[in-house]
Amino acid sequence: MPSIPRLTLNNGVELPAVGFGVFQTPPDETRAAVAAALSAGYRHIDTAAAYGNEKQVGEAIAESGIGRAEVFIETKIWISDFGYDQTLHGFEKSAAKLGVDQIDLLILHQALPSEFDRTREAYRALETLLADGRVRAIGVSNFMVDHLTALLDKATVVPAVNQIEVHPYFAQRDVQAFGAQHGILAQAWSPIGGITFYRDSGHASALEDAVIGGIAKAHGKTPAQAMLRWHVQQGRSAIPKSTKPARIAENLDVFDFDLTVDQLAAIDALDTGRRGGPEPDAVTLADFGMPIPEA
Ligand code: NDP
Numbered sequence: 572m573p574s575i576p577r578l579t580l581n582n583g584v585e586l587p588a589v590g591f592g593v594f595q596t597p598p599d600e601t602r603a604a605v606a607a608a609l610s611a612g613y614r615h616i617d618t619a620a621a622y623g624n625e626k627q628v629g630e631a632i633a634e635s636g637i638g639r640a641e642v643f644i645e646t647k648i649w650i651s652d653f654g655y656d657q658t659l660h661g662f663e664k665s666a667a668k669l670g671v672d673q674i675d676l677l678i679l680h681q682a683l684p685s686e687f688d689r690t691r692e693a694y695r696a697l698e699t700l701l702a703d704g705r706v707r708a709i710g711v712s713n714f715m716v717d718h719l720t721a722l723l724d725k726a727t728v729v730p731a732v733n734q735i736e737v738h739p740y741f742a743q744r745d746v747q748a749f750g751a752q753h754g755i756l757a758q759a760w761s762p763i764g765g766i767t768f769y770r771d772s773g774h775a776s777a778l779e780d781a782v783i784g785g786i787a788k789a790h791g792k793t794p795a796q797a798m799l800r801w802h803v804q805q806g807r808s809a810i811p812k813s814t815k816p817a818r819i820a821e822n823l824d825v826f827d828f829d830l831t832v833d834q835l836a837a838i839d840a841l842d843t844g845r846r847g848g849p850e851p852d853a854v855t856l857a858d859f860g861m862p863i864p865e866a
Contacts, residue, residue, distance in 0.1 A: 572611070575614065590643070593624055597624070620652065628644070651860045662674070663866070668866045675708065677697055678730075713736075714746075715851050719755070733746065735758070736761055738763065740841055740845070762810065763822070786838065
């Protein structure tokens with residue numbers, strides 16, 4: 572089983588450099604996927620209220636027999652639960668579904684740019700949950716520089732993490748640099764470019780990129796492993812998703828080789844500046860505000 576290096580958040584809490592994502596993993600496949608991940612050695616699972624599979628994530632962790640303190644659980648508050656009281660209740664829903672008293676990292680899934688006061692109130696609830704020991708760290712996701720700036724203006728706790736789309740075709744260096752200046756860890760979603768091939772994003776698949784393929788081959792590794800190694804060497808947290816046990820294990824087997832400076836630069840040069848996911852400024856309750864069920 573690979574030994575996974577750890578990253579230290581701005582409040583001293585540690586998390587494994589590579590974790591496991593479950594976006595689009597159907598609830599009835601989630602227990603098996605998380606069980607496979609835990610037996611492959613993952614100790615960080617990233618889910619979200621909006622994924623509809625927190626309950627199955629919690630069941631798989633409980634059934635694994637691995638101690639609660641050994642597994643880092645991250646989940647996200649959906650925009651329909653933004654607002655101070657609503658977000659406190661959102662935590663209760665997630666904790667109950669996950670079957671835990673404390674969540675390791677709780678983040679806001681998106682900013683609501685057109686209703687930023689509500690976003691701020693949601694973040695204030697995360698600060699309360701942190702002060703009360705209900706969560707060990709708090710953060711955000713899909714926050715751009717202007718959203719982070721507006722949040723930091725009133726926040727008392729600097730977010731530990733900003734989970735954003737980062738893969739070789741879309742690196743968001745401005746957001747990463749702003750985060751680095753303020754002690755906010757960049758956590759890469761779609762780290763192997765999933766969004767470039769599972770959705771029509773106008774990108775070719777990063778897995779089929781000739782540059783990435785050539786670098787992977789030079790190390791006897793796969794394109795997915797070369798991309799994950801790029802994240803690890805650049806100090807990001809990465810959370811690849813798969814439902815297939817062989818790929819789940821493959822994606823964690825990235826700690827026995829090093830990309831050269833030139834190889835890192837060659838991957839950096841693939842950035843197109845074009846995102847695959849939704850435009851963060853276009854996220855509104857009217858279009859995306861599906862309710863999150865009670866536990
Ligand atoms: P990934 O970059 O992890 O790619 C996942 C896709 O790649 C799936 O189609 C998977 O298929 C396939 N795959 C996985 N491993 C391999 C491999 N070794 N070789 C070939 N194909 C592979 O994309 P995601 O978008 O899923 O992002 C990862 C995680 O990030 C999510 O699960 C979620 O936790 C988080 N996320 C967060 C978002 C946010 O807004 N905060 C948005 C999107 C994702 P298969 O399962 O069939 O193996």
